Amino acid sequence: MKRRILLVDDEVAVLLTLKAVLEISGFEVDTAASAKEGKSKLHTHEYHMVITDMRMEKEASGLEVIKAARAASYRPAVALLTAFPTADEDWQEMGADKMLVKPMHTRVLLEQLEKLLASHENKLANGAGSKKDPAPKTPSKKAPSKTALAKKTPGIKAPAKKAAAKKTPAKASTKKTAKKVSARNK
Numbered sequence: 538m539k540r541r542i543l544l545v546d547d548e549v550a551v552l553l554t555l556k557a558v559l560e561i562s563g564f565e566v567d568t569a570a571s572a573k574e575g576k577s578k579l580h581t582h583e584y585h586m587v588i589t590d591m592r593m594e595k596e597a598s599g600l601e602v603i604k605a606a607r608a609a610s611y612r613p614a615v616a617l618l619t620a621f622p623t624a625d626e627d628w629q630e631m632g633a634d635k636m637l638v639k640p641m642h643t644r645v646l647l648e649q650l651e652k653l654l655a656s657h658e659n660k661l662a663n664g665a666g667s668k669k670d671p672a673p674k675t676p677s678k679k680a681p682s683k684t685a686l687a688k689k690t691p692g693i694k695a696p697a698k699k700a701a702a703k704k705t706p707a708k709a710s711t712k713k714t715a716k717k718v719s720a721r722n723k
Contacts, residue, residue, distance in 0.1 A: 539565040540585040540654065545575035545602050546618065547593040551639065555588070558643050559650075572598035576605040586614040586654060588637065591621070603632045614657035616650070 542564050546552050552568045559566045567582065569575035572593055579587065579602075587606040591599035599617060606615045617633040620640075628636045635653045637646065 539563060541565045541567070541583065542650075543567050543569065543575060543578055543582070543584045543587045543613075544589075545569045545572065545587070545593075545599075546590040547571060547598075548590070551590070551618075555646075558646070562647055572601045575602045579605045579609055583609075583611045584613045586616065586650070586657075588616045588618050588650075591617055591619045600631050607632045612661060614653050616653060 540563075542559055544552060544555055544559070544566055545568075546555075547570055549570065552570065556566045556568055567578055567584070569578050572589075572595075575587075575589060584606075587602065589599045589602040589606075591597075593599065599619070603615055603617065606613055614635075615633050616635040616637050617628050617631065618637045618639060620638070622636060622638050625636075634657060635649065637649060
């Protein structure tokens with residue numbers, strides 16, 4: 538089953554570009570060009586994730602979408618997409634799980650979305666995040682490796698294996714010499 542994402546942004550170029558990138562990467566994507574349309578889709582469909590711009594029709598349109606997503610019974614992950622980053626406390630207090638700053642490289646975007654989905658699914662599986670019992674802040678899972686992403690995402694090559702670096706212990710005589718030089722300089 539494909540994971541469904543609702544993408545809400547009033548910039549058509551952003552909507553079309555992100556929709557194409559996400560669909561190529563295996564997501565099913567619905568779009569909304571306003572907070573009003575986004576809230577309507579949240580009530581009529583279920584999504585694994587909602588990605589919303591902050592500033593649309595009004596300065597706080599994204600906040601309206603975030604509140605509607607948080608009120609949804611299916612509890613999607615929520616990412617705030619913005620060209621105007623805010624402090625971590627601000628977007629977390631708004632109810633977002635993640636802030637995505639545009640513009641962003643495709644690979645970075647996909648890594649962040651995969652990480653957010655994995656941590657959100659883990660949170661839901663552990664029973665956290667219900668409306669009655671808000672989810673505690675927990676450290677998120679490690680981002681998928683480049684090799685794992687290369688298997689899932691076309692166009693990303695897996696990194697070549699690196700030879701393990703050998704560590705050589707420092708010689709005792711080097712330490713003694715450093716102490717003598719230090720003592721002379723005093």
